[in-house]
Amino acid sequence: MIMKLAMAGLLATTVMAVVPAQAETLRLLTWGSYAPDELVKKFEEKYPDITVEVTFSNNEEMIAKLRATGGAGFDLAQPSHDRIYAVQQEYNIYKPLDLSKINTDVMQDKLLEGVKANTTIDGEVYAVPHQWGTSGLMANKTMAPDVKAWGDLCDPQYKGKTSMRLKRTILLGMAFDMGEDPFAAYADLDKYQSILDKVADKLIACKDNLKAYWKGGDDLSAMMMSGEIVASETWDSTAYKLYGENKDIVFVPPKTGALAWIDTFAIPRKGEADDAAYKWINFVLEPENVKIMSASTGAIAAVEGGKDLLPDDKKAAVNAAFTDADIDNLKFFANIPAGVEDMEGKTLEKIKAATGSE
Amino acid sequence: MMQKDIKRLSLILLFAPFALWIFLLIVLPHLGMFYISVREKVGPRMYEFGLGNYINFFAEPIYWNTLIRTGSMSLLVTALALLLGFPIAYYIAKIAGNRTRGALFLMCLIPLWVSDLIRAFGWILLLRETGIISSSLQWAGVINTPIEFLYNDAAVIMGLVYTVILFMIVPLVSTLDGMDNSMIEAGYNLGGNGPTVLRRIIIPYAMPGIVSGCIVVFMLTAGSYLTPILLGGKNSSWFTEQIYDQFITRYNWESGAAFGFLLLAFTSLVVWGGLKLSGQTLNSTVAKS
Numbered sequence: 137m138i139m140k141l142a143m144a145g146l147l148a149t150t151v152m153a154v155v156p157a158q159a160e161t162l163r164l165l166t167w168g169s170y171a172p173d174e175l176v177k178k179f180e181e182k183y184p185d186i187t188v189e190v191t192f193s194n195n196e197e198m199i200a201k202l203r204a205t206g207g208a209g210f211d212l213a214q215p216s217h218d219r220i221y222a223v224q225q226e227y228n229i230y231k232p233l234d235l236s237k238i239n240t241d242v243m244q245d246k247l248l249e250g251v252k253a254n255t256t257i258d259g260e261v262y263a264v265p266h267q268w269g270t271s272g273l274m275a276n277k278t279m280a281p282d283v284k285a286w287g288d289l290c291d292p293q294y295k296g297k298t299s300m301r302l303k304r305t306i307l308l309g310m311a312f313d314m315g316e317d318p319f320a321a322y323a324d325l326d327k328y329q330s331i332l333d334k335v336a337d338k339l340i341a342c343k344d345n346l347k348a349y350w351k352g353g354d355d356l357s358a359m360m361m362s363g364e365i366v367a368s369e370t371w372d373s374t375a376y377k378l379y380g381e382n383k384d385i386v387f388v389p390p391k392t393g394a395l396a397w398i399d400t401f402a403i404p405r406k407g408e409a410d411d412a413a414y415k416w417i418n419f420v421l422e423p424e425n426v427k428i429m430s431a432s433t434g435a436i437a438a439v440e441g442g443k444d445l446l447p448d449d450k451k452a453a454v455n456a457a458f459t460d461a462d463i464d465n466l467k468f469f470a471n472i473p474a475g476v477e478d479m480e481g482k483t484l485e486k487i488k489a490a491t492g493s494e
Numbered sequence: 495m496m497q498k499d500i501k502r503l504s505l506i507l508l509f510a511p512f513a514l515w516i517f518l519l520i521v522l523p524h525l526g527m528f529y530i531s532v533r534e535k536v537g538p539r540m541y542e543f544g545l546g547n548y549i550n551f552f553a554e555p556i557y558w559n560t561l562i563r564t565g566s567m568s569l570l571v572t573a574l575a576l577l578l579g580f581p582i583a584y585y586i587a588k589i590a591g592n593r594t595r596g597a598l599f600l601m602c603l604i605p606l607w608v609s610d611l612i613r614a615f616g617w618i619l620l621l622r623e624t625g626i627i628s629s630s631l632q633w634a635g636v637i638n639t640p641i642e643f644l645y646n647d648a649a650v651i652m653g654l655v656y657t658v659i660l661f662m663i664v665p666l667v668s669t670l671d672g673m674d675n676s677m678i679e680a681g682y683n684l685g686g687n688g689p690t691v692l693r694r695i696i697i698p699y700a701m702p703g704i705v706s707g708c709i710v711v712f713m714l715t716a717g718s719y720l721t722p723i724l725l726g727g728k729n730s731s732w733f734t735e736q737i738y739d740q741f742i743t744r745y746n747w748e749s750g751a752a753f754g755f756l757l758l759a760f761t762s763l764v765v766w767g768g769l770k771l772s773g774q775t776l777n778s779t780v781a782k783s
Contacts, residue, residue, distance in 0.1 A: 196742045203745070226538045226745075303743075348645040348727055355618075362624040364642075474538055481744035485736070489556040491729050 160186045162412040165201065165210040167399065168192040170267075172432035179419055186412045195219050202229040207405030212413040217398040218469040220255040220263045226474055231405045232260035237414040238401075240264065242421050247438040251400055254471050263400035264417070265438035267429070270466065271305045272394035274360065274370040277384045283367040285391045286313035290342035299359060300369035302349040302488055304480045305395060309369065310335045312392040312467065319470035328476070332483045340490040349488075360385060373434030376453035387457035393465040398438060531751035547752035557736065557753070561760055564733040567647065568715040569764070571654045575662040575711050576704065578655065583666035583703075584696075588675070599667070602660050610657060614724040617653050618644060621725075645727030653721045658714050662707040669703030670696075705772060705779040709765050716761050733757055 164171055171190040179188060191210070193201065198215050202208075207229035215223075224230050240248060247265045255263040275283040280294055286309040289298040300306045311318040311331050321328040347365050350356040353374045359365045360378055372394070375387035401417050403410060420429055423445060426437040431447040436454070439445070443454060534546040551557045586598050605613060620626050621643035628640045643649060677699070681691040697704070722732035737757070740750030769775060 196745075199745065200742050203747075223745075228539075343728055346728060347642070351723065358622075362622075364623045477744050478746060481739060481746070484743075485556050485739070488729070488731055489559065 160409050160412050161189055162186055162212065162409050162416055163189045163191070163210045164212050164214075164416070165191050165193055165198050165404075166212075166214040167194065167433075169432045169434075170214060170399070170429070172428060175420065175425060175428050175432075178425070178428075179416065182419065183412070183415060186409075186415070188416070199223055199227075199229070202404050203227045205406070207231070207407070209406075210404050211407040211409040212416060213402050213404055214266060214399050215263075215402060216469065217251045217254050217263060217265065217400050218472050220400065220402060221257065221471045222474045224255075224257055224262055229405050230262045230402045231407065232262060233264060233401075233403060234410075234414070235261060235264070237411075238264055239418045239421060242439045244438050244440050244442060247398055250468065251398055251438075255400070255402075263402040265398045266401050266417075266420070267433060267435040267437050267442075268396060268398040269435040270372045270389065270394035270396045271309070272370065272372060272375075272390050273367060273388040274375040274378070274385060275367040275388050276360070276363070276382075277386055279363070279384075280366040283388055286310050286369070287338075289367060289369065290338070290345050292345065294366055295345050296347050297364070297366045298345060298368060299347055299350050299356065299365045301351065301356075302484055304477075304484070306339070306369050307332065307335050307480055307483060308395060308469075309390060309392075310338055313390070314338065319467070322470055322473050322476065325473075325475060325479070329479060332479060336483050336486050339487045343487070343490065372454075372457070375457070376434045376450050379453040379456065380449045387453065389458060389462040389465070393467040394462065396466040396468045398468070399435070527751045527754055530747055531749075531755055533748050535746075535748055541748075547749040548756070550749060551752060551756055560731045560736055561733050561756065563731065564716055565760060565764060567651065568654075568712050571651055571658065571715045572708050572712045574651065574655050575659045576708060579659050579662035579666060579707065580700075580704075582659075583663045583670055586663070587667045587670035588673075588678075602663055605656070606660060610718075610720045611724075613657065614653060614721050617649065617656075617725060621649055644725060645730075647726070647730055649725040649727075650722050650730055650732075653725045654715050654718060657718070657721055658711045661710045661714060665703040665707040665710070666700060667703075669700050673699050701772070701774060702779040705769065705774045708768065709779075712764065712768075713761055716757065 170192075171188070176188045176190065180186065191201075195215050198213050199219060202210065202213065206227075213230075220230065243265060247268060251263055251265045252261050255261060273283055273286070273289070275281075280297075282288065282291075283294075286306075288294075289300060291298075308318050311334075314331075314334060316331045316334070318328065318331055321331055347359065350359065350368065353371065356368060356370060356374055357378060360368060361382065370387070372387050375385065378385040379387070401413075403413055407413060419425060421437065421439055423439070426439055426442065426445045427447065430437055430442075430445055430450065434450055436442045437445060443451065446454065531547055532543060532545060533541040534544040536542050582602070586595055586602075590598055618625070622628070623640045623642040623644070625644070627643060628637075631637045632640060673696070677695055678691060681695045686694065717734060719732070719734040719738065722730060723735055726732065733753070734757070737750050737753045740746045740753055769779075
């Protein structure tokens with residue numbers, strides 16, 4: 137009896153070990169909502185021999201995960217375009233893309249060229265664009281009609297009713313607001329440090345004006361929907377979602393320009409399912425799939441006419457937020473050179489630790 | 495002879511899972527962390543041996559201030575948990591009948607059946623400006639404008655006490671349980687009043703439970719991450735957040751690892767100091783209760 141059980145157990149383990157080897161697994165490391173169930177199901181129907189496993193994360197955690205394993209454990213990652221170049225030089229966690237396997241024709245030229253220029257090392261391209269969006273401001277029009285610039289979050293008339301995320305975005309936004317060009321200063325880190333110091337002083341003085349720092353889309357949404365805050369720094373997609381529920385809450389591109397990011401596709405260095413990864417990239421860029429994706433993420437796909445593929449409510453939100461002039465004014469995040477994360481991290485710590493006037 | 499060998503073999507076999515667990519999951523990762531913490535980064539993919547990461551910690555007041563802040567708030571949480579937990583434990587162990595005792599214990603356990611995250615969100619729903627407490631106070635006419643109870647240190651302390659109090663109650667109940675009721679009666683018979691009996695008989699007897707509960711609670715609090723992050727406000731820094739930032743946001747594993755060791759050293763020091771002050775040893779407390 138025991139023998140039989142042991143045999144059965146042995147059989148079971150062998151079977152389990154064999155199955156995944158036959159069917160390929162695509163281990164996707166991406167942002168929350170970037171792999172909607174509907175799309176995953178559709179993909180698995182189209183390619184029955186591929187199973188998709190999704191891990192949701194953010195830029196920093198994606199890089200930390202891949203760094204811990206030297207680029208193993210995942211087959212396709214989606215960091216933002218500014219998180220490829222220095223990270224690759226420092227930690228060597230991605231592998232070059234084979235562009236002939238990617239349907240680059242459908243991608244919007246300007247974004248494709250921009251990402252390629254940002255992520256080419258020794259003539260090899262490490263990433264192609266997937267979706268883009270912006271960070272800017274969100275305001276409740278009825279209660280805070282005058283919020284137009286990053287600095288307005290520190291306007292005393294909204295005391296205790298504004299919020300921001302204490303991350304690098306607000307440092308950069310505030311720097312632009314103070315008439316600096318932080319991206320240009322990346323070339324001269326001493327200059328960048330002096331900008332950061334100025335920004336830190338401003339944000340420490342501003343601390344008293346804030347209700348709290350938001351930490352994720354959920355707590356930001358809750359504070360905004362309940363009216364506890366009237367204006368905040370935000371991701372555009374969060375603002376679009378709230379616009380769907382309350383037409384008074386709109387995304388406001390700051391007058392110095394909304395900060396634009398492009399999330400990309402990059403293949404980890406020890407990825408084991410490159411073909412499946414390329415299939416996924418091409419699959420999600422097909423127009424009907426872009427629609428499903430954009431409905432889930434609220435971001436605009438980096439394909440020609442990407443804006444028109446947004447669902448109607450999101451399109452209305454984008455049109456309510458952006459004029460063509462705003463689009464021209466976008467500031468795309470520049471490549472983060474090595475060392476800048478540390479400088480920014482120190483500045484953020486300084487701001488968090490300052491007790492302000494409380 | 496044979497018997498002795500069998501005895502030894504069974505001892506080794508019994509000990510093996512524990513030894514493996516300690517070695518593979520505790521010692522080995524710590525050695526790795528220590529190795530990372532004494533590496534100094536001098537350029538891309540270039541490292542040198544050195545104590546720079548530790549020196550940085552002491553050179554930057556923000557870091558050690560946060561550590562001291564975390565330590566003192568954890569001590570406060572420990573004291574509050576003891577203050578609140580002791581009467582509960584005493585009631586469960588000494589006053590409640592056999593049947594109610596199980597039910598009471600269960601009631602203490604129930605909050606642990608949901609995760610930390612859910613419990614933190616529960617507090618958020620209660621405490622926020624448009625939350626249940628603020629709006630019911632308004633409804634009752636106690637206050638006119640909504641009050642924000644969330645995003646401050648008091649909320650953090652309350653959330654932490656709620657999370658850890660069970661770890662105070664359990665060791666206290668088990669030590670108090672072992673105490674003979676006649677000792678308390680004798681105390682009264684000899685003319686002692688309530689406070690005297692508590693101070694001279696019950697507390698000394700319960701000391702091992704108190705100390706081990708305090709150690710566990712302090713360690714859990716100083717190492718907690720979710721509750722301080724979610725309930726804390728603009729100025730509430732917690733040391734574990736600092737470690738997370740070093741590792742994740744700043745890609746600085748070297749200094750994150752050093753911070754991890756400093757936290758370990760600091761909490762160990764506090765525990766050692768506490769044992770010395772209370773005149774207890776690890777053997778007479780944690781190992782006993």
